Every structure is written in structure tokens, then in C-alpha cells.
Amino acid sequence: MILFPAIDLKDGRCVRLKRGAMEEATVFNDDPAGQAAQFEALGFDWLHCVDLDGAFAGRSVNRDAIRAIRTRIKLPIQLGGGIRSLAHIEAWLEAGISRVILGTVALRDPDLVKGAARRWPARVAVGLDAKDGKVAVEGWAETSDVTALDLARRFEDAGVAAIIFTDIARDGMLQGVNVEATAGLAAQLRIPVIASGGVAGIEDIAALKGKPNILGVVIGRALYDGRIDPRAALALTRAA
Numbered sequence: 459m460i461l462f463p464a465i466d467l468k469d470g471r472c473v474r475l476k477r478g479a480m481e482e483a484t485v486f487n488d489d490p491a492g493q494a495a496q497f498e499a500l501g502f503d504w505l506h507c508v509d510l511d512g513a514f515a516g517r518s519v520n521r522d523a524i525r526a527i528r529t530r531i532k533l534p535i536q537l538g539g540g541i542r543s544l545a546h547i548e549a550w551l552e553a554g555i556s557r558v559i560l561g562t563v564a565l566r567d568p569d570l571v572k573g574a575a576r577r578w579p580a581r582v583a584v585g586l587d588a589k590d591g592k593v594a595v596e597g598w599a600e601t602s603d604v605t606a607l608d609l610a611r612r613f614e615d616a617g618v619a620a621i622i623f624t625d626i627a628r629d630g631m632l633q634g635v636n637v638e639a640t641a642g643l644a645a646q647l648r649i650p651v652i653a654s655g656g657v658a659g660i661e662d663i664a665a666l667k668g669k670p671n672i673l674g675v676v677i678g679r680a681l682y683d684g685r686i687d688p689r690a691a692l693a694l695t696r697a698a
Contacts, residue, residue, distance in 0.1 A: 459667050459695045460674030462506035462536070462652065463497040463681055463688075465490050465527065467520040469511065474679045483510075486682045490523045491530040498531045500688045504556075505535045506654075506676045512540025513561070518550075528554045538585050538622075542566075547574050551581060559622055561585035565593055565602055565609060572616040583620040583652075584613055588639070594626055610647055620673055621647065624654040635662040635675070644671035652676060660691050667695060 465472050472487035487493040494505055507527065511519035517540045518524070528535060537550060538559030547558050557580075564571050564584045575582040587594045588606040610621050623643055625636040635656045644651035650673035653666055657677045663686075666672050680686045 459663075459672060460504055460652075461502060461663070461688075461691055461695055462504050462674055462676045463500075463502050464506045464508070464654075464676050464678040465493055465497075466508045466510050466678065467523050467539075470520055470523045473510070474682060475510070484679075491526040494527045494531045494533070497688075498533050501692055502533065502688070504674075505531065505533045507535055507537045508559075509537070509539030513538070514540075516540055516542055516562070518546065524555075525553065536583060536622075538583075544570065544574060544577075547578070547582070551578060557581050557583055557619055559583045559585045561587060564613070565604060568609075568612050571613060571618070575613065575617040575619075579617050580619045582618055583622055584610065584618050584649075585622045585624070586610060587624045587626055589626045591639075607643055607646060610643065610649065614648055618649050620650045620652050622652045622654055622676070624676075625656060634658050635666065637662070637665045637669075640666065641669045641672065644669065647671065657686070659685050660687070660694060663691055663694055 468483050471485050472490045472493045473483040473485050475483055509518055509520045534556035536557040537555045541558050542563040550558055560571050586606045589601050591605055592601050593604050593606055593609050594601045623640055635653055640653045650671055652674045654676035657680050663675055666675055
């Protein structure tokens with residue numbers, strides 16, 4: 459199982475939100491590239507990066523910060539937030555991003571996502587952010603009538619690398635990951651699932667480890683707050 463330390467970008471800084479509320483952003487580092495380098499030094503294998511401003515604007519906003527991160531580290535990066543066209547996808551992949559995360563456009567234009575996944579195998583992930591089981595889009599500002607499972611199933615045969623499933627109610631709240639919902643979704647899909655939202659401690663990682671079809675876990679606030687010892691967490695995920 460892969461641990462994905464998260465860097466969420468707002469106004470060029472590394473922040474964490476509570477339930478996606480931009481007005482409740484806590485700044486953890488003014489130097490996102492430096493934060494990424496710290497994660498690399500700790501031994502993480504991937505970086506999860508989200509352009510929060512871009513998610514609301516519908517276009518990449520924190521380009522300079524993302525490019526600085528890409529230049530600073532060698533880790534593969536998965537990037538989401540405001541990527542909503544083939545041109546956006548291609549530009550980021552050419553800029554060295556390993557995998558793009560498509561969220562709003564997955565609901566609005568699933569054919570675009572399918573086409574991108576076939577064009578760039580293993581380099582497109584779908585971000586499913588759920589509120590009471592229903593998919594939320596536009597930076598979580600709008601909730602649809604589509605369930606996370608129904609939307610995920612639309613991409614089963616498209617070559618999507620992963621589904622990144624976030625329980626919005628728990629994101630940034632340190633209330634514990636929604637193991638039941640995440641494992642339930644993963645069990646009904648062939649696409650690997652990455653859990654996100656609410657990870658409060660190493661016990662959440664332990665609860666997900668070994669669950670069928672769980673590829674990894676995104677960790678954010680608990681890592682920044684020191685509630686998770688990164689080396690202990692990495693050792694847990696790498697143990698047989």
C-alpha cells in the first residue's frame with residue numbers, strides 16, 4: 459500500500475482545509491517545494507498535490523508552485539485541481555507530472571476522461587469527492603445526484619489508473635478515515651482505490667491495509683500536526 463503525503467496549494471502556500479472550506483485554511487508552509495523535499499527525504503514514494511485555487515477557478519492557478527515542486531524533487535507526483543481539458547492534461551504530463559487527477563470533468567464530461575485514460579495509459583486518475591455518498595464538484599461547492607459508485611463504474615474499462623475517494627465530511631477533521639465506505643467502494647470496482655479524507659493516525663492506515671483493491675492512502679493534516687510518525691507509517695505499509 460502506498461502512502462501519499464499531500465500538498466494542497468492556496469495562494470502559492472501549503473495549506474490544509476477543513477471539509478473543503480477555503481476560509482478555514484491553515485497555512486503549514488510558505489515553501490511548498492521545500493515541504494515536498496522534506497517528504498522525499500523521509501522516504502515517501504509519491505507526492506499527492508492539489509491546486510485548491512484551481513479547483514474553484516476551473517484552471518491551474520498555482521502553476522509556479524507546482525513547477526517549483528517538480529523541479530525540486532524526483533518523486534512521482536499526482537496532481538489535481540482545475541484540470542478540465544485535454545490541453546491541460548497534456549501540458550501537465552509534458553511538464554513532468556506523473557499522473558493527473560480529474561474530478562469535476564469526470565462528472566461533466568466522462569468521455570473526455572475515458573479518452574485521456576486511453577491516450578495516456580496509467581497516467582489518469584479520477585477524483586471522487588463524496589458528500590453523503592453523492593459526488594461533489596467545483597471545489598466541493600456543488601453536490602450532484604450521482605453516487606460515487608455509479609460514477610466510478612463509468613470508467614471501469616477506460617484504463618483509469620486509480621479512483622481517489624474522499625469523504626468530504628471527514629477531510630481535514632482528524633475524525634478517522636471512512637474505512638467502511640472506502641472498502642465498500644473498492645470491493646465493487648476493478649479500478650484500484652486510493653483513500654483520502656480524515657486520516658487521524660496510524661490506526662487508520664492499519665485499518666485500510668490489506669483491504670481488497672486499496673492501492674494507497676492520502677495523508678494530510680495528521681502528518682503536518684505530528685499525529686502520524688512518517689517512518690512508522692511507511693514501515694507499516696511496507697511490512698509483509
